[in-house]
Every structure is written in structure tokens, then in C-alpha cells.
Amino acid sequence: MSAVELLRAELTRAARGLGATDPIETVLDRPRDPAFGDWTTNLAMVLAKPLGMKPRDLARALIAQGDWTRAGVRIAEVAGPGFINFRLETAAVAGRIPEILQAGAAYGRSETGKRTAVVVEFVSANPTGPLHVGHGRQAALGDAVAALLEWTGWAVSREFYYNDAGVQIEKLAASVHARIVEDAGGGLQIPDGGYHGEYIGEIAEQYTAGHPGDRHGRDTDRVREFAVAALRAEQDQDLKAFGVRFDTYYLESSLYTDGLVDETVQALRDGGDTYENDGALWLRTTAFGDDKDRVMRKSDGTFTYFVPDIAYHVTKWRRGFRRAINVQGSDHHSTVTRVRAGLQALRIGIPEGYPEYVLHQLVTVVRGGEDVKLSKRAGSYVTVRDLIDDVGRDAVRYFFLMRRADSQLSFDVDLARTQSEENPVYYVQMAHARMSGIFRVGGIDAAGITGEGVAIDLLSEADELELINALADFPAAVQAAADALEPHRMTTYLHDTAELAHRWYHRHHVLGEAPALTAARLTLARAAQIVLGNGLTLLGISAPERM
RNA sequence: GCGCCAGUAGCUCAGUUGGAUAGAGCAACAGCCUUCUAAGCUGUAGGUCGGGGGUUCGAUUCCCUCCUGGCGCGCCA
Structure with missing residues (x-):
């Protein structure tokens, strides 16, 4: 005990x-x-x-x-x-260090999730344009939530759901087609609600170059497929640059081709909560807490997006995920009640709180004290790539994770880049680098520090005991952040712990003290290096050995 | 009008699920480099926790109400 x-x-x-x-x-x-x-x-x-x-x-x-x-x-x-x-007693506090050293890169992990399968869905951007800053926040949040669950013993699957068949895709195809026609000498006619960013023109040029036999883009299926593939490839590049990987990409179109949409409609009818009105088929979602009933099948015979949404979540349940977590922008919060209501109406034993949601508020980008609203390529919004190129992946991740998801986030580009000296992400990384520096300068193999035979009760200074307590709290901090699905608790923890590490480093010397004291302090430096490194790694941020 | 989220230092935001004297970063001011990285450390200053009620030993935290801001409220996604 x-x-x-x-x-x-x-x-x-x-x-x-x-x-x-x-x-x-x-x-x-x-x-x-x-x-x-x-x-x-x-x-x-x-x-x-x-x-x-x-x-x-x-x-x-x-x-x-x-x-x-x-x-x-x-x-x-x-x-x-x-x-x-x-x-x-000092020995009782310092006595926590050996377990940190022994666990090493696994320190902070637990098995409370009991390997239960959980799917974390995030980003889920339609392939109609480059990823914007909101997607970036979602990527950072989703990846961190997934990592927190992994660290606490859940069997996590990261999933990206994308709409490859809807109205937006047709508008994308029509927009690219319009550019192809323009390049071929025709007039420019971008449809209502179409896409205007420069990237549309780039895709049109690439299409024309690759399809010399179709200079006028008359093969509309091919144009559409080309555009979707090009944008998916670009989004993949952006995600890769951000260090995010998905286990599954789930295509909305497969829900139709696999018959799951029809099956879901039938199951909902069998459930008894549907009715016809004004030529449309409705679901009585008000019976499950919604504020109004929802149309499933429009009078023109097509389904509203709400039906495949339910069918999609049924697949999550059927694929064995007993927890499903959706990371979405808060502008979609109205779908929460709706999706849950639809799943309840199926009466197939899905729990009421399924799926869980992590909703985040919008991101504004500030540069030079002013809001930035446009990017060159995308036109109407700032892309996540702009940010990564500007300030680096570590800073983007950290800044997106610093704040609670449901607070509006103001991303200060100048703070993240130009004033790198006062930058919180460097502060934490620097603490790790300093601990590493002790071993480098001392010519000591950090991984070889076990604490065996070391008089760790020599660690009796008030600020080193305080640091040890913080390090010993790391597993609890991971658990609390995972339970609450709140990654910002980790950045807060890391910043506080880094502060204690910097203070300790500044006040006390490790190398060159009496051999027994040096040995004791090396165990603390190693423990701090482990905790800071594990925390940064968990959040997808690099933990440099020197800076 | 209804619903969700938020309102904490000049600015951006934390606040350990109801605890002690409310914290951090930036900005401001004053100090600290012969010693493992000064990307750091130490100190000063800065507050009606949006307003008002209530619950109890105790409220930034929970409840009610009002004010302000964001987002939703479609047979769009």
C-alpha cells in the first residue's frame, strides 16, 4: 500500500x-x-x-x-x-521515486479501461477543401482524448467519417468543372453555394493535365472522383504534418451501398416511433427528449442526413464499441439529442448516453493584434496548414489543448511563434531538455538510473519534495483527464510540474555534489524527465533532449 | 422567443467535480548569469469571480432569476 x-x-x-x-x-x-x-x-x-x-x-x-x-x-x-x-516523513515522499524509474515510459498508464473497445471519431471533414483551424483544434483534441483513453487501458480506435456522396460533393465537382471549362476558354460559372478558393483552380489544372482527352471536363464522374481524391490526399498530408493517424476512414456512401440506411429506416418503423405527414416520414424524437420531431425521408423520397447518421452510429455499436466519443464543433450540438434519440428509438439496447460528445467552440486566429479570417488557398477561412507552417506542430498542438474545449479559443500566432521565449510549450519542453542535459553533461545513461542502493531520503529540500509529490500525482492526473475527457488538464498539469522542475533545477545542483547526494538527485532528475516526457508524448508533442 | 456553451487580473485563460489567503501566461515594474541551458529563477503591482437572490459549517463551483457574448433552432449538411 x-x-x-x-x-x-x-x-x-x-x-x-x-x-x-x-x-x-x-x-x-x-x-x-x-x-x-x-x-x-x-x-x-x-x-x-x-x-x-x-x-x-x-x-x-x-x-x-x-x-x-x-x-x-x-x-x-x-x-x-x-x-x-x-x-x-521524507522517506515516505521520496519513496515514490523508484516506481517512476521502474515504470519509465509506461509511468502513468493504467488498466482501468479493461481493454474495452471505444471509438473516437474526430475531424470528419468533408473532402471539399483544405482543413481549417477548427478541424485543427478537433484533430488535437480527438487525438489527445484517444491517447488519454489508451493510457488508461481502453482499446481505442480513431475514426474519420466522411461524406463522399452528398450535395456538398456535387457542388465541389461542379466548382472544379467550372474551372476546367474556364481553362479551356469558356466563361466562368461557379454554381450557387459552390467553392471559390484557389485550390479549386489548382485541382482543375491537375485534372486537365492528367486527362488530355477531356479538356472540357465532360466526364463528370471522373471530375468528381478526381477532385475528392485530390482533397482527401491533401487532408491526409495536413493530418500527417500534424502527426495524427486514423485507424479507420468510414465512408458515408458505404452505408447506402451496404443497405444499412434502408435497414435502419425499417428498424425505426418497426420500433413504432415513426409516422407519415405531408408526404414525409417522421421520427418521433420528442419521445426521447428532442424539442421537435425530425424528418427521416423527405417528400421527394430522399433521406435527410440524420438517417445515415443513425445508421452510422449503429455500425459503431455493432462493431463492438461499447463507448463512442464524438469530437465536434459546438455548431453541431443540436445533433446530439437527435442522434441519441434515433438510437433509442431502435430499442436495441444502446445506452441513453451513447454516443458521448466532446464539443468545442470556434477558433479565432489573431496576428498582430487583429483577427485573421482568410487564407490564400482556401479563400474563406484559415487553414490548419497555415498554422503548422507558421508556428510548428508542437506549438499548434499545445495551444489547441491549453484551453477547455468549450471555451472559445483565440490563437495568438505571435505568441506561438515570434515571442518563442515566453511560449508555454517551450517552457514545458525546456524543463524536459534541462533534465536531459544533466545526464548529457554528466555522461550518465539516464535509462540506467534505477534508484537501487541510493539514499533517496537525502532529497529533503522543501522544493524537491514538492516536485516529487507532483511527479507522483501524474497517474492520477492522467486518470482525471481521461475520465473527464478533458486534455487541457494535462497541459495545466505539465506547466505546473515544469515550473517546479525549473525551480528545483535553478536552486539545487545535481552534478558535483557529495556522491550520495548527486546519486539521489539524479533519481529525481530522471523521474522528472520521465514524467515530463510521458506527458508531452501523450499529447503528441515532442520532448526534445536539448533545445 | 426557445435550447446549448461561456462571462474570473489590462489581454488570453486555469481553478483538482463544494474547501483554507482565487492562480498561470502575456503585458508593466525591480532584481539574479565564474558552476548541470538566462528558452530560466526571485520579487512587486494588478480582482465586486457579470448583477441579484437561495441551498450549508463553507459557493468561482450547486439551484433560481436578470444582463452580456458565441453557437444552434430547415423536408440543408
């Missing part, structure tokens, strides 16, 4: 001794101020009412009741309105 578990067990035992009845929920937190100790509990305040005692009196009684030395406690004291603060 770790020191915390021993402490919790002893607290619970003490509470029982004073007459508290089960269940006793004993919560141990890190105090706000490290000067208060290593751990704190509000147990006395929680139990004050049921036990009919004043919180501070109860806290004193709890302290008197427990055997604290067994849990490695040096000082237990009452503070504030009734907190009990615990200061552990």
Missing part, C-alpha cells in the same frame, strides 16, 4: 472508532499551499454534523484516535475550519 492508501485506511479506522457509520468517504487532497503539508482531509468537517461535534474538536479527536506513524506521517495537525493536514 502506498502512503496515501495507508493514510486513508487509518483515517477511516479512526472515524469508525469515534462512532461514524459506513459508508465513510475519506477524501485526501493535496493542500492548496504545500506549506500546509503533503495531504489534507476535510473528513472532520464532513462528519461534524452526523457525529454532533464541532469540526475542529472532531479533527483533534480523529488525530488522537489514529496511529499515524504506521502511515509514515511525521506531523498531523488541525488547520482552518477543521482540515487535518498531514506532513509525511
Whole structure:
């Protein structure tokens, strides 16, 4: 048992001794101020009412009741309105280091997900243009959520769903066709709602060059397929540049060709929540919490996008994914209730909260203090490629992950690039590089540091114990971020931990101290290097050994 | 009008699921390089946690209400 578990067990035992009845929920937190100790509990305040005692009196009684030395406690004291603060023996704090060294690159991983299959769907951009900054935020978020779930023991599949058959694709094809006609000497007629970016002209040129026999783009199927392939290839390049890989690309068109759309419609009818009205087929989604019923099949006989959406999520369930997480822009939030309602109407045992959603707010790009709204190639929006080329992949990832998904994000290009000295991503990377530098300069193999035979209780300075506590909290930080599906908790954790590492590095020397002290501090430097490196790697950000 | 999300330092944003004196980065001011990277460290200043009620030992956090901003509200996707 770790020191915390021993402490919790002893607290619970003490509470029982004073007459508290089960269940006793004993919560141990890190105090706000490290000067208060290593751990704190509000147990006395929680139990004050049921036990009919004043919180501070109860806290004193709890302290008197427990055997604290067994849990490695040096000082237990009452503070504030009734907190009990615990200061552990130095050896109990420093004793956490060997497990970090031993786990190495796996430190922070757990098996709480029990290898259960979960699909994380993100980006899912239609192949009608280059990826924009919103897709970039989604790529960073989705990839990080997937990684968090992997780290906590889920069997994760990253999935990209794309619409290769709808109205938007026809508009893309018509837009490219218009450019081909223009290149061949005809007038330019881009259709209503068509695409105007420069990339359309580039694709038209490539098509003409590759298809000399069809200078006027009369083979519309071929033009469409060419355009879709070209844009998919470009999106793939962008994602590759961003370091994101998908396990599956799911084509919307396959839902039709495989008969899943028809099957879903039939299943919904069998479920009994459909009705015909005004020549259309409706689903009574209001029976499942929606604010209005939804049309499934329009009076012209075609389906609304909502039907393949349901069919698609049925495939996720059928493919064995007991959790499905969708990362989407909050402009799609109205589909949440709708999709869930559709799945419930099927009555096939899909849980009510399926799928889960991580919705993110829009991204604005700021450069020189002003909003940037256009890119050269795409015309109407800023592309993720623009950002990567500008500030680098690590900074783009970090900046997209720094904030909660549901807060609007202002991406300051100047901060991410020009003022690289004050850049938060470099701050964390630098802390890692400094730890690495100690081993490089000392000519020491970092991976060979095991802590065996080292007097780690020589690590007794207040700021090194504080750093050790932070490092020991890494697995809990990963777990909390994964449970909440909130990657920004990791950037916050990493920044805080990097600060402690920088401070420790600045105040204390590792190399050249008395041999026993140097050996002890090397274990801490190695532990910090492992945690910072693992955290950055988890988020898809490089952890350089030198900068 | 209805629904969802947000409102915290001059700016951009955290706040450990209800805890102690509300934090970070940037911007401002003052210090620190003979020693493992100064891409760093130390200090100062900066706040009606949008307003008002409520719940309780205790609220930035939960509930109600109002104000402001973003996004939705189609037989579009």
C-alpha cells in the first residue's frame, strides 16, 4: 500500500472508532499551499454534523484516535475550519521515486479501461477543401482524448467519417468543372453555394493535365472522383504534418451501398416511433427528449442526413464499441439529442448516453493584434496548414489543448511563434531538455538510473519534495483527464510540474555534489524527465533532449 | 422567443467535480548569469469571480432569476 492508501485506511479506522457509520468517504487532497503539508482531509468537517461535534474538536479527536506513524506521517495537525493536514516523513515522499524509474515510459498508464473497445471519431471533414483551424483544434483534441483513453487501458480506435456522396460533393465537382471549362476558354460559372478558393483552380489544372482527352471536363464522374481524391490526399498530408493517424476512414456512401440506411429506416418503423405527414416520414424524437420531431425521408423520397447518421452510429455499436466519443464543433450540438434519440428509438439496447460528445467552440486566429479570417488557398477561412507552417506542430498542438474545449479559443500566432521565449510549450519542453542535459553533461545513461542502493531520503529540500509529490500525482492526473475527457488538464498539469522542475533545477545542483547526494538527485532528475516526457508524448508533442 | 456553451487580473485563460489567503501566461515594474541551458529563477503591482437572490459549517463551483457574448433552432449538411 502506498502512503496515501495507508493514510486513508487509518483515517477511516479512526472515524469508525469515534462512532461514524459506513459508508465513510475519506477524501485526501493535496493542500492548496504545500506549506500546509503533503495531504489534507476535510473528513472532520464532513462528519461534524452526523457525529454532533464541532469540526475542529472532531479533527483533534480523529488525530488522537489514529496511529499515524504506521502511515509514515511525521506531523498531523488541525488547520482552518477543521482540515487535518498531514506532513509525511521524507522517506515516505521520496519513496515514490523508484516506481517512476521502474515504470519509465509506461509511468502513468493504467488498466482501468479493461481493454474495452471505444471509438473516437474526430475531424470528419468533408473532402471539399483544405482543413481549417477548427478541424485543427478537433484533430488535437480527438487525438489527445484517444491517447488519454489508451493510457488508461481502453482499446481505442480513431475514426474519420466522411461524406463522399452528398450535395456538398456535387457542388465541389461542379466548382472544379467550372474551372476546367474556364481553362479551356469558356466563361466562368461557379454554381450557387459552390467553392471559390484557389485550390479549386489548382485541382482543375491537375485534372486537365492528367486527362488530355477531356479538356472540357465532360466526364463528370471522373471530375468528381478526381477532385475528392485530390482533397482527401491533401487532408491526409495536413493530418500527417500534424502527426495524427486514423485507424479507420468510414465512408458515408458505404452505408447506402451496404443497405444499412434502408435497414435502419425499417428498424425505426418497426420500433413504432415513426409516422407519415405531408408526404414525409417522421421520427418521433420528442419521445426521447428532442424539442421537435425530425424528418427521416423527405417528400421527394430522399433521406435527410440524420438517417445515415443513425445508421452510422449503429455500425459503431455493432462493431463492438461499447463507448463512442464524438469530437465536434459546438455548431453541431443540436445533433446530439437527435442522434441519441434515433438510437433509442431502435430499442436495441444502446445506452441513453451513447454516443458521448466532446464539443468545442470556434477558433479565432489573431496576428498582430487583429483577427485573421482568410487564407490564400482556401479563400474563406484559415487553414490548419497555415498554422503548422507558421508556428510548428508542437506549438499548434499545445495551444489547441491549453484551453477547455468549450471555451472559445483565440490563437495568438505571435505568441506561438515570434515571442518563442515566453511560449508555454517551450517552457514545458525546456524543463524536459534541462533534465536531459544533466545526464548529457554528466555522461550518465539516464535509462540506467534505477534508484537501487541510493539514499533517496537525502532529497529533503522543501522544493524537491514538492516536485516529487507532483511527479507522483501524474497517474492520477492522467486518470482525471481521461475520465473527464478533458486534455487541457494535462497541459495545466505539465506547466505546473515544469515550473517546479525549473525551480528545483535553478536552486539545487545535481552534478558535483557529495556522491550520495548527486546519486539521489539524479533519481529525481530522471523521474522528472520521465514524467515530463510521458506527458508531452501523450499529447503528441515532442520532448526534445536539448533545445 | 426557445435550447446549448461561456462571462474570473489590462489581454488570453486555469481553478483538482463544494474547501483554507482565487492562480498561470502575456503585458508593466525591480532584481539574479565564474558552476548541470538566462528558452530560466526571485520579487512587486494588478480582482465586486457579470448583477441579484437561495441551498450549508463553507459557493468561482450547486439551484433560481436578470444582463452580456458565441453557437444552434430547415423536408440543408
